[in-house]
Amino acid sequence: MNNPTLEAFLASHERQAHDGDVLATVAALASAALAINKAIRSGSLGSAFGGTNATVNADGDTQRHLDLYADQIFLDAMRRAPVRCVASEERIAPVALDPESRIAVAIDPLDGSSNIDVNVSIGTIFSLLPATGAPGIDPAAFFLQPGSSQLAAGFFVYGPQLVLVLTLGHGTHAFVLSPELGTFVQTHESVAVAERTQEFAINASNYRHWEEAVRLYVDDCLKGEEGPRGKNFNMRWIASLVADVYRILMRGGVFLYPGDSRAGYASGRLRLVYEANPIAMLVEQAGGRATNALCSILDIVPTGLHQRVPFVFGSAREVERVARYHTEPSAIAERSPLFGNRGLFRA
Ligand SMILES: O=P(O)(O)OC[C@H]1O[C@](O)(COP(=O)(O)O)[C@@H](O)[C@@H]1O
Ligand SMILES: [Mg+2]
Numbered sequence: 448m449n450n451p452t453l454e455a456f457l458a459s460h461e462r463q464a465h466d467g468d469v470l471a472t473v474a475a476l477a478s479a480a481l482a483i484n485k486a487i488r489s490g491s492l493g494s495a496f497g498g499t500n501a502t503v504n505a506d507g508d509t510q511r512h513l514d515l516y517a518d519q520i521f522l523d524a525m526r527r528a529p530v531r532c533v534a535s536e537e538r539i540a541p542v543a544l545d546p547e548s549r550i551a552v553a554i555d556p557l558d559g560s561s562n563i564d565v566n567v568s569i570g571t572i573f574s575l576l577p578a579t580g581a582p583g584i585d586p587a588a589f590f591l592q593p594g595s596s597q598l599a600a601g602f603f604v605y606g607p608q609l610v611l612v613l614t615l616g617h618g619t620h621a622f623v624l625s626p627e628l629g630t631f632v633q634t635h636e637s638v639a640v641a642e643r644t645q646e647f648a649i650n651a652s653n654y655r656h657w658e659e660a661v662r663l664y665v666d667d668c669l670k671g672e673e674g675p676r677g678k679n680f681n682m683r684w685i686a687s688l689v690a691d692v693y694r695i696l697m698r699g700g701v702f703l704y705p706g707d708s709r710a711g712y713a714s715g716r717l718r719l720v721y722e723a724n725p726i727a728m729l730v731e732q733a734g735g736r737a738t739n740a741l742c743s744i745l746d747i748v749p750t751g752l753h754q755r756v757p758f759v760f761g762s763a764r765e766v767e768r769v770a771r772y773h774t775e776p777s778a779i780a781e782r783s784p785l786f787g788n789r790g791l792f793r794a
């Protein structure tokens with residue numbers, strides 16, 4: 448492979464006047480991911496890592512051994528990087544590190560925990576935010592900046608390949624671990640999400656809990672060629688956000704985790720600061736769209752570190768279409784049983 452290694456990619460960006468601390472932090476995250484990958488591939492998934500601990504995280508989710516192991520590995524790596532504070536899905540409050548540093552890291556150390564026991568892809572999601580200001584400032588404040596303030600974002604997938612997808616704010620780049628070189632090698636210089644799609648991702652078991660706009664959108668996809676969309680749709684749901692977003696970056700698609708009527712799910716399941724924001728930045732840097740069904744994820748000002756948000760992202764035209772099911776109910780109400788000439792919903 449003649450493509451650049453991650454180290455060469457980062458060095459070339461430093462020459463282009465990128466913040467050296469951002470690049471050093473990305474490099475530290477990558478080396479921690481190599482350690483997690485090695486641990487996962489050691490073969491002890493089921494017994495050592497998959498089992499649950501008798502603990503829950505800040506959101507009430509049961510923590511697995513691998514959640515906590517990954518959290519510790521990444522925190523240790525961030526102590527060795529120019530990082531002022533780290534916020535993790537697995538910790539109620541941020542951890543203060545070097546007060547002289549200017550970067551805050553938000554992290555979902557292990558995404559897709561329900562897939563650990565069943566050997567399906569899992570991953571890590573990270574977001575880098577500016578952390579400037581007086582030394583005494585409460586680190587929690589750094590994580591309440593909107594996603595549009597992110598300096599960099601990315602995720603790793605511990606799947607058939609160990610993959611890194613990264614943005615430094617100028618495009619989205621993909622890398623894969625080269626076992627020969629022992630480091631990441633670039634596979635996609637600039638990822639571009641297809642504008643249109645015929646593939647959607649949603650946990651359909653929640654159908655009865657969704658609001659009408661979401662049900663109608665999915666109903667119309669399922670009707671296929673005979674329905675108002677006039678084309679057949681495929682469906683995927685991996686239940687690891689990292690794996691679903693990687694597929695969408697590579698071949699298009701739309702992902703929905705809407706709010707629903709279950710207790711605790713009014714804003715869906717996914718967390719704004721360390722899941723939706725970094726994924727939204729990556730998807731938008733690749734030409735896709737990311738919303739809470741109505742407005743851009745990156746414009747939302749967080750009010751809490753662990754707050755959830757309805758999340759719709761992927762192929763731009765399809766994400767915009769989902770928004771129209773929410774904002775133009777009159778058009779939905781006028782649906783003809785024969786799906787006549789409804790310009791709004793056709794194709
Ligand atoms: O089990 P559900 O409700 O379909 O939710 C699946 C979603 O939950 C998540 O597993 C949440 O992330 P964590 O595993 O980090 O808690 C996402 O990766 C995935 O998209
Ligand atoms: Mg997650």
Ligand SMILES: [Mg+2]
Nearest residue numbers: 536555557558
């Ligand atoms: Mg997690």
